[in-house]
Amino acid sequence: MHSELGHFSMPSVNIRESEKEYTIEVAAPGMEKGDFNVDMHDGLLTIACEKKCESESQGKEGESYLRREFNYSKFSKQFTLPDSVDEASIQANYDKGVLTVQLPKRQDDPRKQRRSIDVK
Secondary structure (H helix, E strand, C coil): CCCCCCCCCCCCEEEEECCCEEEEEEECCCCCHHHEEEEEECCEEEEEEECCCCCCCECCCCCECCCCCCCCCEEEEEEECCCCECHHHCEEEEECCEEEEEEEECCCCHHHCCCCCCCC
16 A cells, blocks of 8 residues: 655645734644744745655654655745735744744724715
């Protein structure tokens, strides 16, 4: 029995919104903080992760994997952010197999300001 899944897997992602922030949660068990690269450029948030695996087919001594699925060795995901995100205040934290990226909303969001529009 043999199955090749490759080395690229896409983890599950949750995106939540509250009045004050957006939150992105990425399920990535077995990773370490140093495996992640979170980058923000021109309104685009990129979350990338790469884990160096010692051996893809070897398990414990005397064992080898016939199928190995719960392993994200490499992935990359991009998100286009709304204008309301305060890019300077973005924070990321990895805990218990979940990468959480907090994207606070700007306090001066122009979409939330009320203004009167003249009818001509």
